[in-house]
Amino acid sequence: MRSSHLCCLLAALRAMAVCTSLVHAFQAPMRSIPARNTLHASAASEGDSIDKNPRPTNYEDEFPLPDFEVPELRQLRWEREALAKGKYASGDALYELRRTIAYLRNELIDTRQQQQIVSISNPNNKRMKHRISELEKELLELNGRDAEFVAAVSRELLAKAKSAGDEGLAKKYSAQLDEARSQIPQFNLHGLWVGKYGENGYEMINVTYSDDTLIATKLTGDNNVPKGEISFTVDLAHSTAALDPIELNSKAAKQWGKSFLPRFVGKGQVAAEGFVNPTWLEGQLILVGRFFSFAWLPLGHQVFFGRPSSELTLKMLRESKSNELRSDHVAVMRDAMEEAWEESYWIEREADNFFDEDGSFE
Numbered sequence: 001m002r003s004s005h006l007c008c009l010l011a012a013l014r015a016m017a018v019c020t021s022l023v024h025a026f027q028a029p030m031r032s033i034p035a036r037n038t039l040h041a042s043a044a045s046e047g048d049s050i051d052k053n054p055r056p057t058n059y060e061d062e063f064p065l066p067d068f069e070v071p072e073l074r075q076l077r078w079e080r081e082a083l084a085k086g087k088y089a090s091g092d093a094l095y096e097l098r099r100t101i102a103y104l105r106n107e108l109i110d111t112r113q114q115q116q117i118v119s120i121s122n123p124n125n126k127r128m129k130h131r132i133s134e135l136e137k138e139l140l141e142l143n144g145r146d147a148e149f150v151a152a153v154s155r156e157l158l159a160k161a162k163s164a165g166d167e168g169l170a171k172k173y174s175a176q177l178d179e180a181r182s183q184i185p186q187f188n189l190h191g192l193w194v195g196k197y198g199e200n201g202y203e204m205i206n207v208t209y210s211d212d213t214l215i216a217t218k219l220t221g222d223n224n225v226p227k228g229e230i231s232f233t234v235d236l237a238h239s240t241a242a243l244d245p246i247e248l249n250s251k252a253a254k255q256w257g258k259s260f261l262p263r264f265v266g267k268g269q270v271a272a273e274g275f276v277n278p279t280w281l282e283g284q285l286i287l288v289g290r291f292f293s294f295a296w297l298p299l300g301h302q303v304f305f306g307r308p309s310s311e312l313t314l315k316m317l318r319e320s321k322s323n324e325l326r327s328d329h330v331a332v333m334r335d336a337m338e339e340a341w342e343e344s345y346w347i348e349r350e351a352d353n354f355f356d357e358d359g360s361f362e
């Protein structure tokens with residue numbers, strides 16, 4: 001049977017260590033890591049899946065990591081982020097927090113107005129003053145639990161410190177900005193995602209950021225918008241003021257584990273066959289826990305994206321590459337070797353999961 005023949009070929013290839021660099025790069029971690037979710041997170045967002053430094057054992061409790069090696073830099077980043085996570089509200093709690101803040105802010109405005117028209121000799125004046133200072137303190141504390149608020153304030157202070165030439169202060173606010181941003185989900189979607197583009201089937205995108213703009217570049221494409229082109233962009237500046245979250249009914253809320261889904265304004269690219277007449281349409285990105293969707297609004301077209309498993313990532317990137325290489329003689333041979341490796345790999349793991357069960361962002 002073909003599959004057993006391919007398995008032999010695979011075994012032989014492994015034994016001889018005849019690997020292309022790509023195969024080689026992924027082979028070791030793929031076979032030694034029990035939990036795919038962590039591998040894909042590392043392979044996808046960091047591009048450094050071959051880690052050399054051993055992980056100290058005291059990470060076990062905070063991070064449910066499989067037994068594999070993580071570079072020191074990333075360990076430090078995780079440590080910082082775990083600390084930051086406790087500081088900020090997330091998910092539905094963030095919307096409750098903002099509701100409370102809005103309520104208290106109104107009370108503050110009212111009390112200030114009243115206090116101004118009450119004469120100083122009136123005993124109510126003192127009481128109001130006291131309430132005002134209480135409200136100010138409370139608002140300061142509550143706003144400090146909203147990572148987007150802290151990021152916005154830090155960005156402003158950073159700009160001021162920079163223009164004043166105060167390097168020490170600039171460094172402080174820059175670190176504060178980074179820390180807050182690390183806890184804002186829409187700023188932490190870096191890396192690879194897979195979504196089904198209607199009739200065009202599954203496609204892979206790479207999410208990167210340029211300042212406050214999220215950019216989704218196609219790593220695999222189709223006849224309309226090909227590989228290498230931008231699929232969509234999202235404007236994340238001033239996001240708190242932009243769009244109200246989608247509020248789910250209780251049944252859907254139960255299913256997703258949250259009632260409020262944050263939304264952001266974007267632009268989605270479309271084109272006729274052959275990337276003719278590319279056009280940018282109004283769009284929206286919606287965060288749904290560990291997934292997100294992007295909608296091309298005028299078309300009523302919505303694509304859900306999930307983190308690909310490491311297996312799917314390899315498969316899609318290789319397929320896309322092998323299509324490209326067919327015109328090149330040497331490349332065609334290498335291509336054939338890769339395909340053999342790949343096919344056997346896939347036969348071994350048929351019916352394996354397409355997407356990760358556990359998301360890496362939550």
Ligand SMILES: *[C@@H]1O[C@H](CO)[C@@H](O)[C@H](O)[C@H]1NC(C)=O
Nearest residue numbers: 047191192206207208219317
């Ligand atoms: C995704 O983008 C990042 C940042 O530009 C880059 O380092 C990485 O190699 C890209 N990933 C792939 C698979 O192209």
